[in-house]
Amino acid sequence: MKKLSEYVDTEKGAKELAGDRVTVGVATCGISAGAGETLKALQDANLGVLVDPVGCSGACYNEPIVTVKQGGVYSIYSHVTKDKAQKIVDAVKTGKICGELFTAHGLTEMDYYKKQQRIVMENCGLINPLSIEQYAACGGFKGLLEALLLEPKEVIDVMKDSRLRGRGGAGFSTGVKWSFVLGKTGKKYLICNADEGDPGAFMNRIMLESDPFKVLEGMMIAAYAIGADEAFIYMRLERPLSIRMMQKAISLLGEKHLLGENILGKEGYNLKIRVKKGAGAFVCGEETALMNSIMGQRGYPRPRPPFPAEKGLWDKPTIINNVDTMANVATIMKIGLDRYKKIGTEKSRGTKTVCLTGNVKRPGVIEVPFGISLKEIVYDIGGGTPDGTKFKAVQMGGPAGGCIPASLMDLPLDYEPLTAAGAIMGSGGVVVMTDRDCMVDVARYFMSFTQKESCGKCTPCREGTLRLLEILERLTDGSGKKEDIELARKLSIFIRDSSLCGLGQNAPNPILSTMKYFMDEYVQHAEQKTCAAGVCKNMLTYVITDKCVGCGNCARICPVAAISGKLKTKYAIDDEKCIKCGECMRNCAFKAIEKKSTP
């Protein structure tokens, strides 16, 4: 075997990281907040120090984020939009800190990161994602080199021993999965599932855009362990930046001869990695549908068994792992079993990347050890719900997951406890909900998602999810009946029990779990026709209170002319005409308009 330094100029990377440096987070989230323009402004400013684009550190609520490193001191600046870039320029040039934008002298100083444990996302937001030298300088490829010293079977044993569980959702042991193809000879395939499609889940995107080499290194280790010489990474077309980054990273690896034949001088270790772009159907995240899609067929799931490890792509043994799992593989081989084993719980070792979204003060991507309580995630990391709202529940695991009420917030983040509570770990999305969220409407929203994304193959999912959605629409628009609740519950159980693939089997989870914990809301919608959260439009009235000074602004704003009155007297809303858009309430300078649940 050859040394890494024969392929990659590690010293160059180390030098870049050690010196003075200004970095701007330009993953998709940063760019949408304006980081691209900030980066350009800083690059054009002739700062005299290296201005490097980096990925995302996960603190979405602070984007765009600029980090200045001068004389060994880090300064993190938040919300640095283009118009504020000059302030950073001044700060760098004068060597002083810009107090207005300053956040912290390092991630660990921020509350957001205090309970996090970053081993998988260690490089995210810190290195230039497309600098193979910087990646190597941070210990990149160390895991691969370690793996290549072992026999493939030994690598699988390490994975088994690490108790790494697949991060795609079901939590199946990665090592055990790999061992299914161990005795098989001939052509084998490896697939990295990057078809992250849950609403509110973007941890894979951040990984792919911030540290693509880590994912690729994980794939290289996996391919070596299972004996695959061809690998696909299945990505969705609606994430063009991820695709560009990954394609660039793969070609960089190729240029450095880290892909191809006899990699790193290891005789017989050959690997070709290709990006396969999917059109974005949610069901293509299901492994058998994903394989059909790669093969150019309709993205339809097929019955299992046979499992992909037996008959996968083109009927050859195939191993599918998701992005997060691949990154974990690289991490385990790098940091070693001893360290890895100390993180997480007995059954689920390591960390989990979680997307924290919804009504929470600090949304973003976090990496936490398994076993951390949901309360710590929501309050300590997320900072709790916005002022004036009351925390009600978290929705976990996307459209296939379920809700966990505030009363169960001491539950640990782990596969089994979450499943027992009616939710799932899924890809790791945590959506925080408050008393302003209607749980029936939440169920309706997720059902409309799965209904749209159902592939149409099996009857329960294709026909059943539409009927469920129709029932929920009736309940939320006020035309529902009491019997509808029981009908929806029975139908949900049928769909869960009888569907072909995970999409259908888990589609009713949002309904079943909200029914489990928030049945009173369903009953209120069906019987009293009220929505306590004030979300369901047909159950609301907008009223003008005595605070009204008669300015007439609301009447001018109302798009359907439902508000009338005389200047300087109290105005009134015609409920018949009102479309409940809420524009009047948002624009009333005197807070004289209130939303009330229809009695």
Add this chain to the structure above:
Amino acid sequence: MAKVSVNLNGESVEADDGEMIIDVARRNGIDVPHLCWNVRFERIGACRICVVEVEGNPKLVASCSTPVKAGMVIKTHTPRILEARRTNLELLLANHDLSCTTCAKNLKCRLQEYAHDFMIQEVPFSGKRKREEVDYSSPSIVRDNNKCILCEQCVQVCNKIQTVYAIGLQNRGFKTRVAPPMRMDMNESACINCGQCVVACPTGALTEKSSIKEVIDALNSGKYLIAQTAPSIRATLGECFGLPPGVPVTGQMVSALRDLGFQKVFDTNFAADITIIEEGTEFIKRFKENRSLPMITTCCPAWIKFAEQFYYQELHHMSSCRSPQAILASLVKTYYAEKMGKDPKDIVLIDIMPCTAKKFEILRPEYKGEADYVLTTVELAKLIKQYSIDFLNLPESSFDSPMGESTGAADIFGQTGGVMEAALRSVADLMSGQDLQRVDYVNVRGMETMKEAEVDLGGNKIKTCIVHTLGEARKLMDQIRAGTSPYHFIEIMACYGGCVGGGGQPGPHRKEILEKRAGALRKEDSDKKIRKSHQNPDALRLYKEYLGEFGGEKAHKLLHTTYTNRCIIKKCK
């Protein structure tokens, strides 16, 4: 394969390791309801009506696609399963055009049957329902998506068995539909009219296009009415009247046609003998000249359209001989009309065929003005019932002269391998100039989709191949295209089993049933005194009186045809 023991509803039964639960259950007398399952197709597990409980699995599993394992404990009808099946049916019915009594598949529909069994009298779900226009464009098949339950059986047979890809799945979720690509209608599509999708469809979404009304009008038009019946009809028509498969009803069929008002009932078998004479002569000529070999039979109109669409560069391999149907039609409107001194326009010829593609064949411009209508076996049975004819108690009668007499060779036309066997009998004699003893060519028989046989005919080794289903035909055609075909003579039939499994035959088309039908034809053959086509005395008289020599100029004009390049790619809108 290793045997395992599984527990099925409390009883220990033996199964092959890895066998699907549904197959084990069916072998043990439990007919688990199923809509998307078909023994010949890939197990897709789409309809989920066949769900069963397996101990240790919290979910219900589809028995069609779940293999058994040693010690598996399976239950097939617990209250939970019945409830799931009922809900499944309710969901299908909620999105279904519930016009059962006016549906072509009324009383033959599996969805209807199951809804009846599960006593579904009210559907608890209401809301959106698909509404699509019915596609009447094809001469053979009516496609009504409002009755489609997306079991994919039609797609499987069209794409995987026939490799035609005329229809496929479009859109997703609730909007999923089966349709031809590129917004084509069925007539514009690559559909070869074989009707196997009609046979596969458990509901009324795909039905044959009926000509019954036109035929009733013709029967009352005062014109001279002639019927011809294809070789396989006699072996299958009885099933429509409750007889078991494999009981020939030739005599009753002829009587029924007379009762319906046909002045003459001719036998397509007579034309089948002529087909063999012409095709055999053509083959011998090509073989001696070593030209355009292998030669391929052309009795099957679905196969012809398939070749014209996908193998238009290889059309010179096709025999130029018409199908028996077209030969008889040609002779009726020329020879017979002349003989009877009638204007061909005053003769209405109605073909009773096992086949929906024949409805397309009679519309080919080459055959214009010949056959007027095609009724399938199923349609004929309906017509007989409409006329209140007590079919089973009819006296037997025989076909009319001069085109009613046929040999045993013609009888076997209705099954896979039959045309080849008939041809070999005649080719052997004609090549050697002798009346050989041998009439049985066992190698070409049987239900395997591809059969090879090498025959020594007078010192000439002739390699033949017989295929049914067009996916198999595609393999042979690819060989021919690549120039690697080892064969001299090929028989191709589009439908599984040949004409006994045609798209216009009564269902179901299970292998055992098709074999019984074929057996009936084979018995007709072995019971015949004359079993070689070129010895049919009526046929020989026809050549002497009218056609001249075998394969001669007049025969060519009346009994042969040409083919068209129908390259599918041009069709895209």
